[in-house]
Amino acid sequence: MTLYDDKTIQLLESKANLIRRHVIKMTFAAQSGHPGGSLSYADILSALYFQVMDHRPEDPLWEDRDRLVLSKGHAAPAYYAALAESGYIPMDDLINLRKLGSHLQGHPCRQKTPGVEMSTGSLGQGLSVANGMALAAKLDRRPSRIFCLCGDGEMGEGQNWEAAMLGSHYKLDNVTAFIDRNMMQIDGPTENVMSLEPLADKWRAFGWNVLEINGHDMRQILDACDKTSKVKGKPSMIIAHTVKGKGVSFMEGAVAFHGKAPNPDEYRVALKELGESI
Amino acid sequence: MKWIYTSQRKEYANALIELGKTRTDVVVLDADLSSSTRTAEFAKNFPERFFNCGIAEQNMMGTAAGLAASGKVVFASTFAVFATGRCWDQIRQSIAYPNLDVKIVATHAGITVGGDGASHQALEDIGLMRSLPNMTVIVPADGIEAYKAVNAVVNHNGPCYVRLGRADVPMLTSVDAKFEIGKATVLREGDDITLVGCGQMVAACMDAAEELHKRGVEAEVINMSTIKPFDEDTLLHSVKKTSAVVTAEEHSVTTGLGSAVAAVLGEKLPSPMKMIGTPDCFGESGESEELMRRYGLTSERVALAAEEVIRRKK
Structure with a gap:
């Protein structure tokens, strides 16, 4: 197992913090968007874009790149922030999220934004797309790893389970998917709206290598990605236990901030809590 | 008129096999109907480039999108009723919106499916597909046009829907006639x-x-x-x-x-x-x-x- 020094961990944590600040600023400027589910996977994004994934922001279509499909497309603000921090898009563009004429659509658009691998938004479709990319990589004998970020609520979509079958049937060991297990969906706790548990057992039963981690612990995220890179013959699912709205006290575990922007007072408090004075 | 009847599906299979030889970027998907759609004939010749997705059309379209986003030209086939209605949102979100090179070649379209009845008779598929931006919709008149359509869509940028029937149809056009997408x-x-x-x-x-x-x-x-x-x-x-x-x-x-x-x-x-x-x-x-x-x-x-x-x- 790779041992990560404290400096690397601190750098990735600070990038995650930057992503969270961007999310607050972007959704405040847009006065819409989805802060809750963006904050919950900021640490995973940071680990992927600044450590795990082999990619070239200056050459977004480099064939051998690792790819990320954001199945939970509504969590676009954090995604765009990671793309900007990586250098795919200008930092100044972030503030134009959801504005007319901006390339930063409410949900990711492959045609408009460099670095976006697939247009998403209608839930439950990303894993199928990741499988297709993984098949293509195997056909071309490319080393690309395909990552997919799913929400927990979207596990209600049957297509995920179709994709689960295909992934194990074709032994797509170049796929590593995450479920951002923040326990919340729009109408309330996932287990009240539509029970998902036992979620890990379900994925194991479908033939996947399953890991469960704390999705806010940088070392655990990195270790999990290392482990899944060595698995042969089956795809991997990392169930990342997270807190919706992580990093902003009044957004943590609050369903209300699934798809609601902060007001001016909340905006100031949120940024202060994230270590930025305005 | 006394017509000679031929199979559009047979011509689809012929065209696919020929493409398989010259176009290494062509990949074919099916949803457990490969013997009926005749993609099984491609599968026999190019097993490494054929993926049966099982009875899961939504996943098939998403998988097709991922392959296409990685540079493949993907043919996805099943019966017209399942190829359009069953997975319309997947086609809309993952194929048409990102304008990807997925060629949906559907067979068993229309009333001539026969005995299977209403559940299997696609009478809405043209409407479903032509309402999607970026989508090209082709309805070949006969087997010869089916063959030409397959060869045309493989070189056409973006998603296409090609509608074929189950029953043999009158041979209407000549092999020499020009076929061009968008030209009547x-x-x-x-x-x-x-x-x-x-x-x-x-x-x-x-x-x-x-x-x-x-x-x-x-x-x-x-x-x-x-x-x-x-x-x-x-x-x-x-x-x-x-x-x-x-x-x-x-x-x-x-x-x-x-x-x-x-x-x-x-x-x-x-x-x-x-x-x-x-x-x-x-x-x-x-x-x-x-x-x-x-x-x-x-x-x-x-x-x-x-x-x-x-x-x-x-």
Whole structure:
């Protein structure tokens, strides 16, 4: 197992913090968007874009790149922030999220934004797309790893389970998917709206290598990605236990901030809590 | 007319196998119907580039999108009713919106599916596909055009829908005839009425024109093998001359070829018109030919409609 020094961990944590600040600023400027589910996977994004994934922001279509499909497309603000921090898009563009004429659509658009691998938004479709990319990589004998970020609520979509079958049937060991297990969906706790548990057992039963981690612990995220890179013959699912709205006290575990922007007072408090004075 | 009947599906398989040899970027997907759609023949020749997705059309379309996003040209096949309605949102979100090179070649379209009945008779698929931005919609008139359509879509940038039937259809076009996406062809010239058909109803239009000729009416017949992008020029050029139109399709008139023709003429050249196709209804079980007669998809009905429309001309 790779041992990560404290400096690397601190750098990735600070990038995650930057992503969270961007999310607050972007959704405040847009006065819409989805802060809750963006904050919950900021640490995973940071680990992927600044450590795990082999990619070239200056050459977004480099064939051998690792790819990320954001199945939970509504969590676009954090995604765009990671793309900007990586250098795919200008930092100044972030503030134009959801504005007319901006390339930063409410949900990711492959045609408009460099670095976006697939247009998403209608839930439950990303894993199928990741499988297709993984098949293509195997056909071309490319080393690309395909990552997919799913929400927990979207596990209600049957297509995920179709994709689960295909992934194990074709032994797509170049796929590593995450479920951002923040326990919340729009109408309330996932287990009240539509029970998902036992979620890990379900994925194991479908033939996947399953890991469960704390999705806010940088070392655990990195270790999990290392482990899944060595698995042969089956795809991997990392169930990342997270807190919706992580990093902003009044957004943590609050369903209300699934798809609601902060007001001016909340905006100031949120940024202060994230270590930025305005 | 005495027609020779051939299989569109067989020509699809022939075209795919030839493409498999020359185009290493071609990948084929199916959803447990490969022996019926005939993609099994590609699978036999190129097993490493064929993926059966099982009975899971939504996942098949998403997988196709991922392959296409990685540079593959993907053919995805199943029955028309499942290839369009069952996974319409997946086609919309993951294929049409990102404008990816997925070629949906659907077989068993229309009422001629026969005994399987309404659940399996796609009479809405043209409408479902032509309502999607970026989507090209092709309805080959015969086996020869099916072969040419497959070879055309593989070089066409973006998503395409190609609609094929189950039953053998009259061989209408010649091997030498030019096939171009977005271009209709005038198969017979005439001054009194324009008959616009797609799929196997083009042959019915040709038979109707022959019958009308005996009654002293000269019909122009247009094969509208591409429904989208729609060849307005060929239609308007003809209707300016004839001032009367009958459309014919093995599909619901509410969203298919007839609707597309009506939309163009309504805005640019209002003319007496009648649409032959299925009305706003589901199909039922029966033999293919019985069903075609029951739903009025015959050359006799096209000819009757033509005479009625001609009487409405000013």
